[in-house]
Amino acid sequence: MNSPLRETPLHSRHVALGAKTADFGGWDMPIEYAGVLVEHEAVRTAAGVFDVSHMGKVRIHGPGAVAFLNSVLTNDLARIGDGQAQYTMLCNEFGGVVDDLIVYRWSDDEVFMVPNASNAPIVVAALRAAAPAGVSIDDHHDDHGIIAVQGPGSRAALEALGLPADHDYMTMVSASHRGEPVIVCRSGYTGELGFELVVPVIILGSVWDALLEKGAPLGVVPVGLGARDTLRLEMGYPLHGQDIAQDITPVEAGLGWAVGWDKPGFDGREALVRQREQGPRRRLRGLVSIERGIPRAHMHVHASGDAGLAGPVVGDITSGTYSPTLKQGIALALLDADIEVGSEVLVDVRGKAIRFAVSKPPFVPSSVR
Amino acid sequence: MNPDDLRYTAEHEWVRLEGDVAEVGITAYAQEALGDIVYVSLPAVGDAVSAGDACGEVESTKSVSDIYAPVSGEVTAVNDALDASPQDINEAPYAGGWLFRVRVADPAAVEALLSAAQYTEHTRA
Numbered sequence A: 001m002n003s004p005l006r007e008t009p010l011h012s013r014h015v016a017l018g019a020k021t022a023d024f025g026g027w028d029m030p031i032e033y034a035g036v037l038v039e040h041e042a043v044r045t046a047a048g049v050f051d052v053s054h055m056g057k058v059r060i061h062g063p064g065a066v067a068f069l070n071s072v073l074t075n076d077l078a079r080i081g082d083g084q085a086q087y088t089m090l091c092n093e094f095g096g097v098v099d100d101l102i103v104y105r106w107s108d109d110e111v112f113m114v115p116n117a118s119n120a121p122i123v124v125a126a127l128r129a130a131a132p133a134g135v136s137i138d139d140h141h142d143d144h145g146i147i148a149v150q151g152p153g154s155r156a157a158l159e160a161l162g163l164p165a166d167h168d169y170m171t172m173v174s175a176s177h178r179g180e181p182v183i184v185c186r187s188g189y190t191g192e193l194g195f196e197l198v199v200p201v202i203i204l205g206s207v208w209d210a211l212l213e214k215g216a217p218l219g220v221v222p223v224g225l226g227a228r229d230t231l232r233l234e235m236g237y238p239l240h241g242q243d244i245a246q247d248i249t250p251v252e253a254g255l256g257w258a259v260g261w262d263k264p265g266f267d268g269r270e271a272l273v274r275q276r277e278q279g280p281r282r283r284l285r286g287l288v289s290i291e292r293g294i295p296r297a298h299m300h301v302h303a304s305g306d307a308g309l310a311g312p313v314v315g316d317i318t319s320g321t322y323s324p325t326l327k328q329g330i331a332l333a334l335l336d337a338d339i340e341v342g343s344e345v346l347v348d349v350r351g352k353a354i355r356f357a358v359s360k361p362p363f364v365p366s367s368v369r
Numbered sequence B: 001m002n003p004d005d006l007r008y009t010a011e012h013e014w015v016r017l018e019g020d021v022a023e024v025g026i027t028a029y030a031q032e033a034l035g036d037i038v039y040v041s042l043p044a045v046g047d048a049v050s051a052g053d054a055c056g057e058v059e060s061t062k063s064v065s066d067i068y069a070p071v072s073g074e075v076t077a078v079n080d081a082l083d084a085s086p087q088d089i090n091e092a093p094y095a096g097g098w099l100f101r102v103r104v105a106d107p108a109a110v111e112a113l114l115s116a117a118q119y120t121e122h123t124r125a
Helices: A011-016 A036-045 A065-070 A120-130 A154-160 A201-218 A225-235 A269-278 B028-034 B116-124
Strands: A020-024 A027-032 A047-051 A058-061 A084-091 A097-107 A110-114 A136-139 A144-150 A172-177 A180-185 A194-200 A220-222 A282-289 A300-303 A313-323 A328-336 A344-349 A352-359 B013-018 B021-026 B037-041 B054-060 B064-068 B073-078 B100-104
Touching (some): A027 A225, A036 A047, A036 A220, A036 A225, A047 A154, A047 A201, A047 A225, A058 A065, A058 A120, A065 A097, A065 A110, A097 A120, A110 A194, A120 A136, A144 A201, A154 A201, A194 A201, A201 A220, A225 A313, A282 A313, A313 A344, A328 A352, B021 B028
Parallel strands (some): A047 A220
Antiparallel strands (some): A020 A027, A047 A144, A058 A110, A084 A097, A144 A194, A172 A180, A180 A194, A282 A328, A282 A352, A300 A313, A300 A344, A313 A328, A344 A352, B021 B100, B037 B054, B054 B064
16 A cells, blocks of 8 residues: 555645645645744644644434444443534444544534544444444545644634634534635644634635634744644643554543443443453553653553663553653553552663653643633 | 865764864754754763764654764763753754764864765755
8 A cells, every 4th residue: 555645735835834744644744834842832822723634524414323323432422412522432342442533413413523534434434334224424534624723822813714713612613714614613632722623625725824814913823743743642632543543442541431331332332341340451641751761652661670671561652752841751651550650660762761750641731621 | 054164974964173173963954854853862071982883862852863973083072051952953053053072083084074065965865
């Protein structure tokens, strides 16, 4: 599978803005414009706009669309009402996470969802295979883009465009811009006040341009996927394919809050209920560096002790980076379940034993509400 | 953009020879490719380094890169200021962002490194 990289409709704008781009899930995406650190800082103090049009967009509609999805996805759609959004997962029969996604509940018969870019075809195929007659699964990956506007100044930036921005966290409003429908969902992947706009491709460029132009006085800058990763990791938000995956379950990842345990059925339920009762053998934990060192995915974690890196391996880093806010190394790691929060471990950073404290994310306080 | 009075390696280090002391840094091209540098690990003063050997690391928000000694000799100074402000490498790779200095055993070895024109050609290949 060596197909050419896909590009979002905003790709030429990213190039014109001087972005460095790279392959992300089969898409040539902007990684940084002015630099990860200044972009990260802008989102924490002003606002940033992100092109996340590589993410999937799927419409599920027809009589009983919500009831159908509720029998497949982990979270309980009865917990939210129409106009609300929810974080949920699609699991396999072993309880592993096929994908994590945001669902927008419009009515009992109308749902929109945003799966991860590279998983979107898998999610669409799985839902189509399971859907009852009358429920349709429409793939809108290519006719809509998604722009995230994140940061304390995001509300003012949207208002400058005449878009609604005073709704609650994890709710969405259908608006109109230049005569086209735009969904404004108050959600994001940064831990800041923020919005994700689902925009028809025909006006995607003009929305992007307007956000940068009218947002400029507010300090709004374009932000790439590099800062998106440092921002989400400071919140401890998992990334599918790293911290959660087909062989990592929501129970292990501490995502039991996004599972409707009382529901009669959903994909992976039996395996997850069993694992929850028995207790998982490993858990996703946070790590914060005590000494200088930056953890990276796949580094081994060793028990603390005089043996150093000769000591037993107690887990692996799933995501790691330098936290621009804390100016320390931070990571998510799958650790043996008996490694307690507050204890110390050693990370093998290219042959050096670097001390880390086991913690419970977020690493930086969330401001989403 | 690469100063003419310096010598360069294919591994993107530069060398400034003054007498028998060679100052070493990474090139503008290298810092641009790395992105924001957040951590630098350098050899210690007094260390003997050999040309071509990894003797330190430069780490950015997204990746880590070995620093290779461009020439053989003894380390006489390291840029301790980079501990507190590693971004100096991004902002002034040929000045405040220098990494360490080596008393070279054979100054002629520096002359054998790439010229600015040769290095520029190398980064275009």
